[in-house]
């Protein structure tokens with residue numbers, strides 16, 4: 013019975029989320045708070061699964077880990093969402109209006125296709141941004157704090173330097189004419205799959221699910237300690253993109269982290285991209301002190 017549940021829980025959750033947004037009354041789905049509530053319920057649900065079928069004892073959630081994870085979830089829903097809306101989505105909508113970019117065809121697609129389109133648009137953009145972060149030092153400095161986490165848990169997808177969280181939130185969805193409910197549904201599916209992919213849960217998903225969607229096996233491998241081993245499985249939720257772009261790798265990792273596996277505090281995670289600059293200033297200051 014347990015095996016059956018942990019085989020089907022990921023695809024069934026995705027199906028329930030799609031059905032919810034397709035069938036829920038408009039007065040619920042039109043309310044902007046509905047995605048916030050749905051995302052929180054989804055994350056709480058995936059987090060609770062860690063009590064029933066733990067993957068690694070070393071990844072067991074502690075109060076300190078949970079407090080950090082919750083801090084970043086709140087940051088994501090407040091400051092990062094505000095900056096992303098005002099500095100990316102709204103200017104993009106203004107450009108769409110000024111340039112008369114219209115996609116009326118998208119409004120007439122079946123609901124499931126609209127959701128799939130939004131998922132693909134978000135994931136394709138995130139894939140390339142994430143790949144850039146693993147191949148360019150300035151971008152890596154923003155993303156490295158996410159790789160310094162030393163255990164995986166359902167909410168760990170929210171943990172990262174704020175600059176990275178903003179960069180990874182960028183998408184071109186605002187250029188398309190799409191019903192808000194399809195965008196909310198896609199966001200909710202991505203929250204579920206990303207939470208599953210970071211969760212300390214021993215799932216045994218059907219092969220077709222792991223062909224399309226990122227699993228904790230794929231994503232734990234991306235969190236490997238040797239840096240070169242992290243350069244695979246970039247897709248946050250749609251591993252199909254890695255398969256198509258030649259960056260997919262099979263396997264999983266039980267030991268995660270970077271460098272000496274030093275766990276960073278929230279302060280260190282915020283300061284991380286500026287560490288080379290701080291080190292340079294300190295070196296100059298000590299040189300001046302030595303000369304004087």
Ligand SMILES: [Zn+2]
Pocket residue numbers: 142146155159234242
């Ligand atoms: Zn990464």
Ligand SMILES: [Zn+2]
Pocket residue numbers: 158168169210231235
């Ligand atoms: Zn991750």
